[in-house]
Amino acid sequence: MAQALGKEVSDLRKIQKELARIESMIQDYVLKKHENEMVRDELQIVTDGNVYKLIGPALIPQKLDEARGNVDKRLEFINKEITRLDKLKADFLKKNEEKQEKIMKMQKDLGPRGK
Amino acid sequence: MELESLNPQQLSIVKEQLDEEVEGLTNSFANLRHAVTKYKASKIALENIDQREILVPLTASLYVPGRIINPNQFMVEIGTGYYVEKTRVQSSEFCTRKMNMLMENMDKISKMINQKKRYLDLVQEIMRKKIQEFQASQH
Secondary structure (H helix, E strand, O other): OHHHHHHHHHHHHHHHHHHHHHHHHHHHHHHHHHHHHHHHHHHHHOOOOOEEEEEOOEEEEEOHHHHHHHHHHHHHHHHHHHHHHHHHHHHHHHHHHHHHHHHHHHHHHHOOOOO | OOHHHOOHHHHHHHHHHHHHHHHHHHHHHHHHHHHHHHHHHHHHHHHHOOOOEEEEEOOOOOEEEEEOOOOOEEEEEEEOOEEEEEEHHHHHHHHHHHHHHHHHHHHHHHHHHHHHHHHHHHHHHHHHHHHHHHHHHOO
């Protein structure tokens, strides 16, 4: 009985670790999203003047619409990832809650007898 | 959150959490301020660039004399590896935009810090009260 409880607790730890990992990934993507949004806004303002991209140690000239397109595509991808991860996080939050309830119930059942 | 219903141990956990949050926010605030200073310096540098002779660093200890050919053309890093050629005025405007955005964030963070500090004061007040009550009940 206590063994089953131990397993549930270890499952809970795994869920919480996964939650933390997902949360950290979401934070990373949110940061990237902000940076790319800033670049997109700046590129909107550019009318003349050359645009370059740093590839390795070299500044490679880019066409303005190509650069804008690339940033937009990247933003699209980032937003999709954030949506996906948010859904995953919601799933794991639910699992977390269910597991905690289960454990509490098991502890209550064990309570009067065990110590 | 009902702080009154928590015991001193739980309150102290809340206090620790708040302390950590305030520290994190204060750190972010300092980083933002540092960035604003750098953009401010860039703006000032922009105004001072003309066609005087300059010393160009080739290595950390070797400089060669040179002259800026076009004091109105600058390469600005706008983020994620993108660079744009801008005129002096455009570059200066870019710096201003960045500084304004950073200062807006600094305001937001400073409000959050004050809010957390007020909450922290409240928690400490309640902790003090609870401890006093406990000590009174021992006599």
